[in-house]
Amino acid sequence: MASTRLPGKPLAMIGDRPMIVHVLERARAADIGPVVVAVADPELARVVEAAGGTAVLTDPALPSGSDRVWHALATVDPDGRHDVVLNLQGDLPGLAPETLAAALLPLADRAVDIGTLVAPVTEPGEAQADSVVKVACAFPEGAPRAVARALYFSRAAVPWGEGALWHHVGIYAYRRAALARFVALPEAALERREKLEQLRALEAGMIIGCARIGAAPFGVDTPADLERARRMMADVA
Numbered sequence: 001m002a003s004t005r006l007p008g009k010p011l012a013m014i015g016d017r018p019m020i021v022h023v024l025e026r027a028r029a030a031d032i033g034p035v036v037v038a039v040a041d042p043e044l045a046r047v048v049e050a051a052g053g054t055a056v057l058t059d060p061a062l063p064s065g066s067d068r069v070w071h072a073l074a075t076v077d078p079d080g081r082h083d084v085v086l087n088l089q090g091d092l093p094g095l096a097p098e099t100l101a102a103a104l105l106p107l108a109d110r111a112v113d114i115g116t117l118v119a120p121v122t123e124p125g126e127a128q129a130d131s132v133v134k135v136a137c138a139f140p141e142g143a144p145r146a147v148a149r150a151l152y153f154s155r156a157a158v159p160w161g162e163g164a165l166w167h168h169v170g171i172y173a174y175r176r177a178a179l180a181r182f183v184a185l186p187e188a189a190l191e192r193r194e195k196l197e198q199l200r201a202l203e204a205g206m207i208i209g210c211a212r213i214g215a216a217p218f219g220v221d222t223p224a225d226l227e228r229a230r231r232m233m234a235d236v237a
Helices: 019-030 042-050 065-076 098-102 124-128 176-184 189-194 198-203 223-236
Strands: 036-039 054-057 084-087 114-120 134-136 147-149 152-154 166-175 208-212
Touching: 019 042, 019 098, 019 223, 036 042, 036 065, 042 054, 054 065, 065 084, 065 166, 065 176, 084 176, 098 166, 114 198, 152 198, 166 176, 166 208, 176 198, 189 198, 198 208
Parallel strands: 036 054, 114 208
Antiparallel strands: 084 166, 114 166, 134 152, 134 166, 147 208
């Protein structure tokens, strides 16, 4: 709710529903497990519950979304019945539900700690924008559903040279033990420099696997993004 670029963002109306409800509906449609909305504001919890969802109120002072997911998980599943948790941000109202299942694909390899998603960078402006996080990873040719190991994340256009660039989609599938380890780690030097918390995991030797999707889902960060989302969602309706 305290977003600096778009105050009250989760409750911004898109059509006849707040953005957070659109995302809740997309998560439910994925049908891959129970859906819980971790919130820091009682107002958000009331909206989620009015839409038939499950909300968990967490401490507003938590330092990151990963910490919020960990605390919510401990609240709703204290006995550890679920060994994987998927972290979906609440500002992706146009997300295709099948995208969430794709984030689980890297975890088929028991060596992978965290699964995430990448999409091809298609525009020069996207490659140069520091708001678009890029991933240094390499997919084997001729394997459309292959998984690649993330070697580095950056706001710069990495890797250098000819070839594909990959846009990181900030959806994570954590093994429960990996999430517990991650939130216990101190902030890392490269994490501070790039302002990317996933670098904490890489610096600690954790393995992040990337599954590729056709296009990055559209996120809402600014008033202009919100107006674009409203137009896009109206077209879908």
